[in-house]
Amino acid sequence: MTKQEFVDAVAHKTGMTKRDAGTAVDAFLDVVEGALKAGETVTFTGFGKFHTTRRKEREGVNPRNPSQKVHIPAANVPKFSAGSQLKKAVN
Missing domain, CATH: 4.10.520.10 (IHF-like DNA-binding proteins)
Incomplete structure (x- = not known):
């Protein structure tokens, strides 16, 4: 599954637009990345x-x-x- 397919699945499951789902997925990835960079x-x-x-x-x-x-x-x-x-x- 690619990132775009994942965003599409999130949009379908939650009823969000694909743009909003993409923003949510990007925010999730940014938060996880930031936490790992900080050693958390x-x-x-x-x-x-x-x-x-x-x-x-x-x-x-x-x-x-x-x-x-x-x-x-x-x-x-x-x-x-x-x-x-x-x-x-x-x-």
Whole structure:
């Protein structure tokens, strides 16, 4: 599902216009992004949790030249953990 398909589904489900649904989806994404940038966790009980973790720096391998080692710097990476209700719904 693309972002536009998601916006269309939200508009259909809520009765909002596609423009209003797009604005709401963009606002949701901005809030989640801002919270993760600030190091916060966003939790929706039953649905899941968005959070960040610190990935340590490490040595990698250049896929074009497997004998060449590449340094990969440390980074903060976003993660999502599915909640129990979402797991049940998918199964």
